[in-house]
Structure formats: C-alpha cells, structure tokens
Amino acid sequence: MTVTLADVAARARVSPATVSRVLNGNYPVAASTRERVLRAVDDLDYVLNGPASSLAAATSDLVGILVNDIADPFFGIMAGAAQTEIGGPGDGSGRAGGEKLAVVCNTGGSPERELTYLTLLQRQRAAAVVLTGGAVEDPAHQAAVSAKLAKLADAGTRVVLCGRPPLPDGEAVVAALAFDNRGGGRRLTEHLLSLGHRRIGYVAGPLERTTTRHRLEGHREAMRAAGLVGDEERLTVHGPYDRRSGYDATLELLRREPEVTAVVAANDTVALGASAAIRDRGLRIPEDISVAGFDDLPFSVDAVPALTTVRLPLFEAGARAGRLAMGKETPPPGGIATIAAELMVRGSTAPPRV
Amino acid sequence: MTVTLADVAARARVSPATVSRVLNGNYPVAASTRERVLRAVDDLDYVLNGPASSLAAATSDLVGILVNDIADPFFGIMAGAAQTEIGGPGDGSGRAGGEKLAVVCNTGGSPERELTYLTLLQRQRAAAVVLTGGAVEDPAHQAAVSAKLAKLADAGTRVVLCGRPPLPDGEAVVAALAFDNRGGGRRLTEHLLSLGHRRIGYVAGPLERTTTRHRLEGHREAMRAAGLVGDEERLTVHGPYDRRSGYDATLELLRREPEVTAVVAANDTVALGASAAIRDRGLRIPEDISVAGFDDLPFSVDAVPALTTVRLPLFEAGARAGRLAMGKETPPPGGIATIAAELMVRGSTAPPRV
DNA sequence: TCTCGGATAGAAAGCGCTTGCTACAGCTGT
DNA sequence: ACAGCTGTAGCAAGCGCTTTCTATCCGAGA
Numbered sequence: 001m002t003v004t005l006a007d008v009a010a011r012a013r014v015s016p017a018t019v020s021r022v023l024n025g026n027y028p029v030a031a032s033t034r035e036r037v038l039r040a041v042d043d044l045d046y047v048l049n050g051p052a053s054s055l056a057a058a059t060s061d062l063v064g065i066l067v068n069d070i071a072d073p074f075f076g077i078m079a080g081a082a083q084t085e086i087g088g089p090g091d092g093s094g095r096a097g098g099e100k101l102a103v104v105c106n107t108g109g110s111p112e113r114e115l116t117y118l119t120l121l122q123r124q125r126a127a128a129v130v131l132t133g134g135a136v137e138d139p140a141h142q143a144a145v146s147a148k149l150a151k152l153a154d155a156g157t158r159v160v161l162c163g164r165p166p167l168p169d170g171e172a173v174v175a176a177l178a179f180d181n182r183g184g185g186r187r188l189t190e191h192l193l194s195l196g197h198r199r200i201g202y203v204a205g206p207l208e209r210t211t212t213r214h215r216l217e218g219h220r221e222a223m224r225a226a227g228l229v230g231d232e233e234r235l236t237v238h239g240p241y242d243r244r245s246g247y248d249a250t251l252e253l254l255r256r257e258p259e260v261t262a263v264v265a266a267n268d269t270v271a272l273g274a275s276a277a278i279r280d281r282g283l284r285i286p287e288d289i290s291v292a293g294f295d296d297l298p299f300s301v302d303a304v305p306a307l308t309t310v311r312l313p314l315f316e317a318g319a320r321a322g323r324l325a326m327g328k329e330t331p332p333p334g335g336i337a338t339i340a341a342e343l344m345v346r347g348s349t350a351p352p353r354v
Numbered sequence: 355m356t357v358t359l360a361d362v363a364a365r366a367r368v369s370p371a372t373v374s375r376v377l378n379g380n381y382p383v384a385a386s387t388r389e390r391v392l393r394a395v396d397d398l399d400y401v402l403n404g405p406a407s408s409l410a411a412a413t414s415d416l417v418g419i420l421v422n423d424i425a426d427p428f429f430g431i432m433a434g435a436a437q438t439e440i441g442g443p444g445d446g447s448g449r450a451g452g453e454k455l456a457v458v459c460n461t462g463g464s465p466e467r468e469l470t471y472l473t474l475l476q477r478q479r480a481a482a483v484v485l486t487g488g489a490v491e492d493p494a495h496q497a498a499v500s501a502k503l504a505k506l507a508d509a510g511t512r513v514v515l516c517g518r519p520p521l522p523d524g525e526a527v528v529a530a531l532a533f534d535n536r537g538g539g540r541r542l543t544e545h546l547l548s549l550g551h552r553r554i555g556y557v558a559g560p561l562e563r564t565t566t567r568h569r570l571e572g573h574r575e576a577m578r579a580a581g582l583v584g585d586e587e588r589l590t591v592h593g594p595y596d597r598r599s600g601y602d603a604t605l606e607l608l609r610r611e612p613e614v615t616a617v618v619a620a621n622d623t624v625a626l627g628a629s630a631a632i633r634d635r636g637l638r639i640p641e642d643i644s645v646a647g648f649d650d651l652p653f654s655v656d657a658v659p660a661l662t663t664v665r666l667p668l669f670e671a672g673a674r675a676g677r678l679a680m681g682k683e684t685p686p687p688g689g690i691a692t693i694a695a696e697l698m699v700r701g702s703t704a705p706p707r708v
Numbered sequence: 709t710c711t712c713g714g715a716t717a718g719a720a721a722g723c724g725c726t727t728g729c730t731a732c733a734g735c736t737g738t
Numbered sequence: 739a740c741a742g743c744t745g746t747a748g749c750a751a752g753c754g755c756t757t758t759c760t761a762t763c764c765g766a767g768a
Contacts, residue, residue, distance in 0.1 A: 358723095358724060358725085359724065359725060359726095360724080360725095370724085370725075370726090371725095371726080371727075374725065374726060374727085375726090375727090378726085381727090402724090402725085403723085403724050403725070405723085405724085405725090406723070406724035406725045406726090407724080407725055407726075408725090409723090409724080409725070409726090410724075410725040410726040410727085411725075411726055411727090412726090
C-alpha cells in the first residue's frame with residue numbers, strides 16, 4: 001500500500017532512524033548513505049506521513065491565516081503576502097525546513113467560526129497563527145479569543161495580529177500590527193472639510209467591529225474639531241462591508257439629508273456602492289457630491305472619477321506579519337506596531353457647489 | 355502539560371477508548387457515561403491532538419483548496435463558497451463529524467508551488483482537494499499534476515476540479531466543473547460584431563494557461579465566422595491577469611492599430627486597466643472604443659460605464675465543488691460538468707462611430 | 709600495538725489516539 | 739434456571755515517525 005519510512009529504509013539497507021535523519025537533515029549522515037537513502041525515497045515515491053511526523057516530533061508545519069472575508073481583496077492581499085513570506089513551498093531557501101503549509105481560513109466575520117478555526121488549528125498544533133482584520137467587540141467573544149490565543153501561545157504556537165488592534169493583555173501574542181484607522185479616518189474627513197464640505201454623510205461598516213469604530217471615531221474627531229456636532233447619528237448609516245450595503249445606505253442617507261455634499265464610506269467597496277447610488281439619483285461625482293473610501297484597493301484608482309481614499313499598505317503589512325509568524329523578523333518594541341494610513345486625494349472629491 | 359485523552363479518561367473514570375468514542379460519536383455510549391466524559395473534557399479544557407488522531411485513524415479532516423491568486427476575487431469568491439460548503443466550523447448540522455478544516459493554498463500561479471502544495475496536502479493525508487482556476491499547459495507539469503492527483507486519489511483523497519478543464523485521463527478525479535470559457539468568449543465577440551465592430555483588439559491573459567487559450571479561441575472563432583482573419587496576431591497582446599497588464603497591453607494595442615473600435619479583455623480586472631488606458635489616451639468609452647471583460651466580478655457593474663462582460667457563476671460553482679469534495683452531492687455523469695457562461699451586456703459596449 | 713574519541717548507524721521506546729476484539733452485565737425466551 | 743442476546747466498556751495492539759541512548763568502526767595519539 002502506501003510507502004512508509006520502513007520501506008525506504010529496507011530498500012536503502014539502513015535503519016528507519018537513518019532515513020528520518022536524512023530527511024530532516026538534523027544529524028550527521030555520511031554522504032554515501034544519504035545518497036542511497038535519497039535514491040530509495042525517489043524510487044519509491046515516498047511521501048512523509050505528516051500526522052505521524054507531527055505526532056512524534058510534537059510540532060507541525062501548519063500555519064493558519066484567519067481572514068474575515070476571503071472574497072474581499074482587502075484580506076486576499078494581506079493573506080497572499082503573508083503566505084508568500086511563510087514560504088509554503090519553494091521559498092528558494094536551501095532545502096526543506098521552511099516547508100510550512102500556510103493555509104487561510106475564512107471566518108466570514110463570524111465570531112463562532114473564528115473560535116472554531118482557532119480550536120481546529122490548536123488541534124493541529126499549528127506552528128503559527130495570523131489573525132487579520134478587525135475584531136468583533138463583544139466582550140465575551142474577546143475574552144474567549146484571548147483565552148484561546150493564550151492557550152495556543154503556550155502550546156508553542158506563534159500568534160500574530162495583522163490589521164487588528166492589540167489584545168487587552170498582549171502577553172499571548174508575538175506581535176500586533178495595527179492599522180491607524182482612526183488617524184486615516186480623521187485625515188480623510190479633514191480633507192473634505194478643507195475643501196469646504198460641512199454636511200458630510202458617513203456610511204459605516206458593521207457595528208461592534210474595531211475597524212468600523214476606529215474609522216468612524218476618526219471621522220467624528222475631525223467633525224468635532226471643525227465644530228460640527230449634533231448630527232452624528234442622523235448622518236451615519238451602518239451596514240456590512242459590501243457594495244450592496246453602500247448602495248442602500250447611501251440612498252438612505254440622501255433621504256435623511258438631501259443636502260449632503262460628501263459621502264465618506266467605510267471602505268472602497270462600500271464607496272463603489274455609494275457612487276452607484278449617487279449616480280442613480282442623477283447626481284454627479286464630484287460636482288454634486290464628493291465620495292471617499294478607505295483601503296485603496298487596486299480597483300479604486302480605476303473608478304471614474306478615481307476614488308479619493310486612504311491607503312493602507314496591505315501587502316507590506318501582510319508580508320511583515322508572515323515574517324513575524326515565522327520568526328524571521330524581530331517584533332517591534334512592546335510587540336505593537338502601528339501602521340500608517342496615507343491619504344490619497346483623487347478625483348472623486350472636490351469643493352462643494354456654492 | 356498538555357491534557358491528553360488519558361487525563362480525561364482518568365477524570366471521568368472510564369477508559370481512554372470510551373472517551374475517544376464519545377468524542378467521535380461513532381459507537382454507542384451510555385448517556386450517563388457520555389455526560390461524565392463530556393464534563394471532564396470541559397473541566398480540563400481538553401483539545402484533541404489532531405496529528406495523533408489522524409495517524410491512528412489514517413484520515414484527516416484537512417481539505418485543501420488551491421487557488422492561483424488569493425488576492426483576486428475570482429478565486430476568493432470560489433474559495434469562499436467552497437469553504438462554506440465544506441463546513442469548516444459551524445455548518446449548523448447536528449454535531450461534530452463534518453468538522454473539516456478547509457484551507458486555501460495560494461499557488462501564485464506557479465506550477466512548482468502547485469505541486470508542492472499537493473505534496474504537502476498528501477503528507478497531511480488531506481480528505482479532499484479542490485483545484486480552482488485554469489491549468490498551466492506545459493505537458494510535463496500536467497503529467498506531474500495528473501500523477502500526483504492519481505496518488506492522492508488512491509490514498510483516499512477526493513479530488514475536485516473547479517473552473518479547470520478535466521484531466522486527460524479523468525480517472526483520479528471525483529468531478530470536474532469546467533467553465534465554458536470558449537463559448538463565453540465567442541458570444542462576447544459575437545455581441546461586438548453584431549454591434550458593427552470589425553477591428554477588435556484582444557488583451558489576452560498569460561500564455562500557456564487553459565483559461566487564456568479557451569477564451570481567446572472563442573474570440574477567434576467568432577472573428578473567423580465573421581470572415582475576419584489575418585490580423586489575429588497583431589490584434590492580440592498577452593499579459594498577466596492584472597490591471598497593470600491591461601493598461602500596458604491596451605496602450606500597445608492602440609499603438610499597433612489606432613483604428614480599433616473595441617477592446618476585449620481577458621478578464622474584468624484587465625478590462626479595468628484597459629479602460630484606464632483608453633481614457634488616458636483621451637478616448638471615450640463606449641463612444642470611441644467599446645470595452646468588454648470576462649467573469650463579471652462584483653466591481654464590474656460599478657465601472658463607469660458599467661462593464662459588458664461574461665458572467666461566470668463563481669459562487670455557485672465553488673459551492674458545488676465544495677459539496678462534491680465532501681461527497682454531499684453526486685458527481686455529474688462522467689464526472690464532468692460544463693458551467694455555462696452568460697453574456698452581460700452593459701454600457702461599456704456600443705456601436706462603433708461611423 | 710593498544711587505547712580513546714569522533715563519527716555514524718541501529719535499537720527501541722514512545723508520541724496520543726483509534727479500533728478490533730474480548731468481557732461482562734442484565735434480559736429474554738424456553 | 740440456563741443458554742443466548744443485546745448493550746457497554748476495557749484491553750491492547752498498533753498507526754508511522756522521532757529521538758535518546760547505545761553499539762560499532764576507524765584513525766590517531768601514546
């Protein structure tokens with residue numbers, strides 16, 4: 001049936017121990033012996049039994065990357081970058097060793113699924129786990145996640161957060177890379193204010209998520225600094241991070257306050273939906289209404305007009321998270337790094353009509 | 355240290371065998387005993403050792419989903435849908451059992467990485483593997499993949515292809531869901547021809563990929579049927595499936611043949627780049643040049659003007675692939691199903707100027 | 709020539725779980 | 739009252755690999 005280490009050993013006329021050592025390259029083996037073993041491996045088309053190996057060695061080469069929505073490039077870009085660094089196959093390096101199996105797990109934004117995936121990864125004795133994207137703010141869930149991560153950590157799993165705020169008690173985590181969502185949100189709205197906008201609608205993400213909250217807080221900070229208070233609730237509509245939601249929410253916004261001169265969206269995808277809604281209402285962008293997004297996903301520059309947004313270095317952050325997970329990079333001081341968000345002013349924002 | 359089955363058994367005052375059976379629910383256990391065991395599991399915060407379990411049971415709950423580019427929603431959507439069906443956590447069903455760990459592996463379109471991931475999954479004794487997206491057409495690689503899949507298959511792994519043409523010798527595979535790229539490509543170009551276009555440029559995907567070839571063949575079929583031959587090479591530019599490539603290739607196309615009245619892109623992302631290039635040349639869409647894409651990704655309807663494209667039911671196909679991988683759905687006759695591609699006519703195509 | 713130490717290879721004891729088989733109740737039917 | 743069930747639980751043998759400890763072989767130093 002399946003070829004085992006013993007079969008290889010027999011064919012190479014050595015002991016199983018020797019084959020194992022050749023394969024792991026962590027023990028001196030005479031060149032001639034190694035050669036013989038390698039040939040046998042080849043001849044028999046031998047493939048190591050992962051579970052057996054993990055069991056005996058008490059380690060595994062699985063690395064999990066958790067994302068909220070795999071169909072969203074926001075996560076795809078980070079996950080892809082991380083996976084590249086984690087190496088999976090062909091990281092060019094010498095030989096085996098770095099051969100980690102980087103896998104991405106799609107939680108769909110559901111807390112339960114997030115937890116279950118963590119358990120599954122714990123089962124597999126994952127070498128590392130990278131959590132991407134904003135966290136759900138339910139205290140019970142946060143506690144559960146923290147507890148889980150702590151358990152993972154002291155089972156030897158390296159935990160890295162990417163684009164997610166640090167844990168209350170950061171102990172369990174190798175590093176946390178947090179995006180400056182609040183600062184980005186603030187600068188974006190400041191930009192709009194400086195253009196002369198005063199009635200600014202905000203299409204927010206789902207409630208109870210750190211990303212949503214931070215971006216919104218940045219926005220309100222700027223509004224408040226400009227002395228614009230009182231209308232927060234009326235000019236904010238919440239919804240999921242998708243196009244449809246942006247469309248619907250913007251329609252609602254226009255209903256509540258026909259005089260808005262600018263709409264800020266929770267992210268670029270939502271901004272796309274918002275733009276569509278504005279156009280369907282017969283309004284022009286940016287002449288009648290300015291629109292702004294967040295993230296600077298690849299398609300944003302191709303919107304017409306090109307979308308003003310806040311650029312997050314998703315690829316770089318993902319790659320860095322990958323390296324941290326692999327221990328290829330030393331964690332930032334305190335284990336926490338804030339990733340800057342850069343305002344990208346493009347054609348979708350302009351001064352309001354007078 | 356870590357809690358083992360034996361610890362749980364001791365605490366519940368039963369044998370390890372019983373604990374195992376309670377956990378797996380595949381053997382009658384008296385309700386009272388089960389209760390006691392479950393409590394012990396809870397008290398001790400026990401987590402099954404995956405590798406040990408897989409080793410002993412000679413199976414694993416890993417399901418691999420291979421994608422070419424995780425940052426591309428084309429793959430993200432399919433992968434997400436598949437993962438949903440595979441259940442991973444919380445598929446709502448009764449209890450454990452369907453608890454598979456669906457993981458997506460990003461090959462980056464590299465044949466070697468594809469192969470390495472397959473080996474890694476083979477190592478892990480994956481329960482199933484779903485390969486998505488077009489295949490590389492290098493014969494050596496195809497042979498290698500086929501061989502690998504055969505090996506996986508007779509190690510008990512269920513192999514499903516999604517959006518990828520069937521293997522030459524389909525034996526190894528549970529099912530192959532192939533997109534009708536050729537038919538879609540043909541209908542798209544027929545649409546353009548029927549509008550009156552004659553000089554149609556084609557921005558193709560990378561060489562040596564089935565998807566690229568099939569879509570291009572469909573296009574040329576239509577052209578030929580309209581009696582338009584001879585200019586194929588000049589009016590075709592190849593490049594990767596990304597925006598940048600679409601931009602550059604379109605510029606090149608306009609250089610080669612300033613009189614093109616329509617540009618067909620290999621996919622929607624490329625079409626976005628093409629549109630940008632056309633605009634940067636000071637031309638209008640669709641008045642001066644029509645543009646069409648392929649896939650109908652979510653953002654395509656939001657392009658301005660909305661993009662004419664070919665809709666591929668990515669979500670449905672991914673979900674079906676997931677179900678097939680789990681054995682929740684019976685394979686199509688012959689193991690092969692062709693997924694229809696539907697022409698979506700929108701604002702980016704119009705009759706050429708006279 | 710004899711001893712010692714370095715370099716390799718082998719023996720064997722697990723790693724933590726699953727599962728075929730056996731053991732033992734408590735019933736039923738005769 | 740006894741054989742024969744059915745329903746539960748335990749025993750123990752692995753699953754295929756890693757790794758510690760031990761054995762061996764050689765050349766080198768004395």
